Amino acid sequence: MSNPDWPLYEVFVRGKRGLNHVHVGSLHAADDRMALTHARDLYTRRNEGVSIWVVRSSAITASTPDEKDPFFAPSGDKVYRHPTFYDIPADVPHI
Amino acid sequence: MTTAPAAPADPAGPADPLQQHFDDTIARDQRVEPRDWMPDGYRRTLVRQIAQHAHSEIIGMQPEGDWITRAPSLRRKAILFAKVQDEAGHGLYLYSAAETLGADRADLTQRLIEGRQKYSSIFNYPAETFADVGVIGWFVDGAAICNQVPLCRSSYGPYARAMVRVCKEESFHQRQGYELLLTMMAGTEAQRAMVQEAVDRWWWPSLMMFGPPDGDSPNSAQSTAWKIKRHSNDELRQRFVDMTVPQAERLGVALPDPELRWNEERGRHDFGTPDWTELQRVISGDGPRNAERVSRRRAAHEEGAWVREAAAAHAAKQAQRREEGAPA
Ligand SMILES: [Fe+2]
Ligand SMILES: [Fe+2]
Numbered sequence: 001m002s003n004p005d006w007p008l009y010e011v012f013v014r015g016k017r018g019l020n021h022v023h024v025g026s027l028h029a030a031d032d033r034m035a036l037t038h039a040r041d042l043y044t045r046r047n048e049g050v051s052i053w054v055v056r057s058s059a060i061t062a063s064t065p066d067e068k069d070p071f072f073a074p075s076g077d078k079v080y081r082h083p084t085f086y087d088i089p090a091d092v093p094h095i
Numbered sequence: 096m097t098t099a100p101a102a103p104a105d106p107a108g109p110a111d112p113l114q115q116h117f118d119d120t121i122a123r124d125q126r127v128e129p130r131d132w133m134p135d136g137y138r139r140t141l142v143r144q145i146a147q148h149a150h151s152e153i154i155g156m157q158p159e160g161d162w163i164t165r166a167p168s169l170r171r172k173a174i175l176f177a178k179v180q181d182e183a184g185h186g187l188y189l190y191s192a193a194e195t196l197g198a199d200r201a202d203l204t205q206r207l208i209e210g211r212q213k214y215s216s217i218f219n220y221p222a223e224t225f226a227d228v229g230v231i232g233w234f235v236d237g238a239a240i241c242n243q244v245p246l247c248r249s250s251y252g253p254y255a256r257a258m259v260r261v262c263k264e265e266s267f268h269q270r271q272g273y274e275l276l277l278t279m280m281a282g283t284e285a286q287r288a289m290v291q292e293a294v295d296r297w298w299w300p301s302l303m304m305f306g307p308p309d310g311d312s313p314n315s316a317q318s319t320a321w322k323i324k325r326h327s328n329d330e331l332r333q334r335f336v337d338m339t340v341p342q343a344e345r346l347g348v349a350l351p352d353p354e355l356r357w358n359e360e361r362g363r364h365d366f367g368t369p370d371w372t373e374l375q376r377v378i379s380g381d382g383p384r385n386a387e388r389v390s391r392r393r394a395a396h397e398e399g400a401w402v403r404e405a406a407a408a409h410a411a412k413q414a415q416r417r418e419e420g421a422p423a
Binding site: 005006008024025026027028030031034042045046062 | 130177180181184187188191192194195200253256257260264403406407409410413414
């Protein structure tokens with residue numbers, strides 16, 4: 001799988017129904033179809049997935065340089081987005 | 096979105112905010128991720144270690160691969176096939192991790208087949224009988240587990256995550272080997288003798304898998320400070336011995352070390368010293384199978400060239416057809 005002409009793909013696997021696809025790694029393939037079959041052979045040899053996405057690494061736009069990027073700062077001061085922000089009396093059921 | 100801050104090629108020291116952020120990440124036991132700033136030495140050390148590890152998995156297919164066509168039953172053949180395929184997978188997970196550091200996979204393969212990058216010394220020994228297949232699973236995969244479990248907490252995220260996948264699969268490798276040996280030990284006198292001979296061949300080379308003794312392992316301190324490595328070579332070797340002794344007793348084989356005995360005071364086993372000159376010799380290219388291992392990897396790569404070219408040509412044609420609007 002090592003050829004400079006074969007682009008790099010990122011692989012995302014849905015472990016089972018009800019879960020999101022999760023990034024599991026990368027591989028090289030000549031085209032999208034081959035990337036899918038390689039991903040199956042490489043990342044799901046033991047039923048680790050029910051669905052696979054592959055995408056060319058070059059097509060991904062990332063927020064980083066760094067996980068503490070100011071890009072994420074706007075969510076840092078919005079604690080009211082979390083349920084624990086709200087005081088609910090203990091005798092209110094089912095909330 | 097922001098653009099990456101220009102990282103100084105040579106950080107001035109702890110006052111450097113990038114260096115400081117990196118140091119804090121390590122100190123807090125958090126993971127370093129691919130696009131984080133990291134010191135050049137950290138990146139270089141990781142690329143070297145991960146590439147060597149990947150090469151070991153790939154070359155490691157050969158000693159056992161030799162036995163796939165000669166496995167004594169369909170069951171053993173299927174198991175061995177799956178095991179060797181897993182090792183290929185391990186190599187690819189690791190190349191994938193190395194690429195997140197800016198290494199190029201084709202270049203790493205080139206370095207391996209030109210003998211410019213190393214792989215584990217253990218795979219330069221031959222698997223002489225089918226009992227060796229069992230002992231490799233028991234000792235070599237067992238030693239790999241000792242090495243790799245702590246690496247699941249390595250400070251570099253993609254390496255640690257690759258190790259988690261690998262470790263999940265290694266347990267099958269070790270167990271199939273041990274079960275194979277149990278089966279042979281329940282067989283004839285000749286089969287039991289084969290197992291003992293294979294144990295005698297592989298014991299010392301397996302202890303050498305953990306690398307030179309701590310005193311002669313100059314890069315270990317830095318790797319430990321960076322939390323790439325979590326335990327010293329000698330500590331991991333000791334764990335392997337302690338883990339293996341009761342398994343050998345249960346199997347009914349003798350480990351070929353007259354100095355091996357339980358030390359009540361330490362609560363661990365004392366054991367003899369591996370022949371470090373042999374390790375040096377095998378690492379520097381003069382083991383029983385070094386030349387064969389590399390030349391076979393090179394042949395596989397070269398003989399596969401037409402497949403890679405054909406697939407690339409096919410992909411280019413399909414892409415062109417799509418562009419022209421014709422059905423693909
Ligand atoms: Fe492996
Ligand atoms: Fe293995």
